[in-house]
Structures are given as C-alpha cells and as structure tokens.
Amino acid sequence: MTALLDGVSWLFILGGAFFTLTGALGILRLPDVFTRMHAAGMTDTVGAGLLLVGLCFQAGDVFIVFRLLLIVALLWFTSPIATHALAKAALHGEMDPDLAGLSDPSRGGEPSTS
Amino acid sequence: MGRTIGLWILLFALWLALSGHYTPLFLAFGVGTCSVAVYVAVRMEILDRESAPFHLSWGVVTYLPWLAWEVLKSNVQVARIILSPSLPINPSMVHFKGSQKTDLGRFIYANSITLTPGTITTGIDDDDFEVHALISDAVDGSEENEMNRKVTALEGAGAGH
Numbered sequence: 001m002t003a004l005l006d007g008v009s010w011l012f013i014l015g016g017a018f019f020t021l022t023g024a025l026g027i028l029r030l031p032d033v034f035t036r037m038h039a040a041g042m043t044d045t046v047g048a049g050l051l052l053v054g055l056c057f058q059a060g061d062v063f064i065v066f067r068l069l070l071i072v073a074l075l076w077f078t079s080p081i082a083t084h085a086l087a088k089a090a091l092h093g094e095m096d097p098d099l100a101g102l103s104d105p106s107r108g109g110e111p112s113t114s
Numbered sequence: 115m116g117r118t119i120g121l122w123i124l125l126f127a128l129w130l131a132l133s134g135h136y137t138p139l140f141l142a143f144g145v146g147t148c149s150v151a152v153y154v155a156v157r158m159e160i161l162d163r164e165s166a167p168f169h170l171s172w173g174v175v176t177y178l179p180w181l182a183w184e185v186l187k188s189n190v191q192v193a194r195i196i197l198s199p200s201l202p203i204n205p206s207m208v209h210f211k212g213s214q215k216t217d218l219g220r221f222i223y224a225n226s227i228t229l230t231p232g233t234i235t236t237g238i239d240d241d242d243f244e245v246h247a248l249i250s251d252a253v254d255g256s257e258e259n260e261m262n263r264k265v266t267a268l269e270g271a272g273a274g275h
Binding site: 038077083084 | 134
C-alpha cells in the first residue's frame with residue numbers, strides 16, 4: 001500500500017517538475033512578454049498543482065491534505081488575476097504584442113530581418 | 115440574512131479544519147473571530163451575490179474538475195510547443211463573444227480563459243473578450259465555445275435563487 005502511494009506520489013511530483021521546468025524553458029525561449037506569460041502560466045497552474053497533489057499522497061493526515069488543496073485553490077484563483085494585471089499593465093505601457101507568427105512560414109511569412 | 119449565516123458557517127468550518135485544537139478555549143476563539151469577521155463584512159456592506167456567491171456552489175462542483183482537465187490538456191499542448199525545436203508559435207489578438215449576463219459570470223469566464231495556458235484575457239468590454247493567444251488556431255476551436263457555454267450554464271444555474 002505504501003509502495004503504491006509512493007508510486008502515485010512520484011508520478012505526480014515528476015509531472016509537476018516536468019511542467020515547471022518546461023515553463024521555465026518557455027520563458028527563456030519565447031520572444032516577448034505576452035508569449036512568455038503563457039509559459040509562466042504553466043508553472044503556477046499545472047506545475048505547482050501536480051507537485052502539491054503529489055505531496056498530498058505523502059501527507060498521511062486528512063487535515064494536511066486539506067491544507068495542501070487549499071494552497072492549490074488559492075493559486076488557481078489568484079494566478080489568472082495576476083497574469084491579467086501583468087498583461088493589462090504591459091498593454092497600458094504601450095508594449096505591443098509581437099504578433100504574426102515568428103517562426104510560422106504559413107502566416108504572412110515575414111522574416112524578421114529588420 | 116441567509117448569506118450572513120452561510121458566511122459564518124463557512125468561516126467557522128475553515129477555522130475548524132485549519133486549527134486542529136478542539137478545546138473549549140480555542141473553539142470560543144474561533145466563534146469570536148468568525149463573528150467579528152462577519153460583523154465587519156456586514157458593516158462594510160460588502161456581502162452580496164458577488165462577494166459570497168453561494169448560489170454557484172453546486173455548479174462549481176462540476177465545473178472545476180472539467181476546467182482542471184481542460185487546463186491539463188492545454189498545458190500539454192503548450193509544453194509540446196515550447197519543447198519543439200522550431201517553436202511553432204503564432205501569437206495573435208483575438209476577440210471572443212461571451213454569452214454571460216452578469217459581471218460575476220464574465221469574471222469566471224475571463225479567469226478560466228487566462229488559467230488555460232495559451233490564452234490570456236487582456237480586456238473585457240461588455241460581452242467582448244480581448245484575448246492574447248499563443249497559437250491562433252487553438253482558440254477559435256470548439257473548446258473555448260464549450261467553456262463559454264459551461265460558464266453561462268454555471269451562472270444561470272443560480273439565477274433563480
């Protein structure tokens with residue numbers, strides 16, 4: 001039973017770590033602030049969510065599970081508001097989103113050779 | 115009045131779950147704290163359908179698991195884009211029409227869009243949602259329409275109360 005719980009726990013924690021790492025990689029690879037926000041959104045929704053659910057299987061106490069799930073709920077309710085505020089601030093600061101696919105030749109195909 | 119009592123019960127349940135000490139002294143502290151918090155909320159007149167949306171309780175029970183699954187699916191999609199060497203992004207600003215009637219419904223829809231990776235709501239003007247999308251062909255698909263429909267149903271479920 002403990003082995004099974006550990007296995008499930010590992011699965012969730014590794015999944016969370018994967019999405020967090022990929023989100024961080026996305027912040028480095030994507031071109032502008034708006035596209036990077038999409039990558040950042042991965043870390044705090046599924047990244048943190050899977051990590052915390054994985055920890056729930058290690059808690060062994062229903063009260064601790066409840067507290068961990070409260071943290072997930074808090075993140076899921078607050079992170080879109082923070083993301084929206086960031087996007088709004090960037091637009092307000094007259095930062096134009098980098099539109100038209102940068103590496104997608106099917107869309108306009110304007111090579112960024114300025 | 116129902117809303118006031120509901121908030122008190124909810125706060126006290128949260129206190130019980132988080133405290134872990136069930137001696138009379140601590141329970142009395144809990145009762146006192148919750149009462150003061152509810153009293154302040156009533157005095158400030160911030161208790162209404164928006165701040166304590168109990169009428170949405172049942173709808174949320176089915177909506178949240180669905181949303182979680184959608185978020186997971188689009189996370190996989192965005193992860194695949196980031197990890198692919200050619201970085202096949204196609205950023206664009208798109209506009210959605212939301213069919214929600216209330217501000218609370220629009221708020222839930224806008225936040226659900228933002229929570230789903232690949233789309234961020236940057237502005238709302240009545241029923242018009244301005245959305246920044248990482249790949250434009252991912253947004254006009256049926257998924258967003260389904261989300262719109264589900265949020266409207268969630269909002270409408272409590273309209274009679």
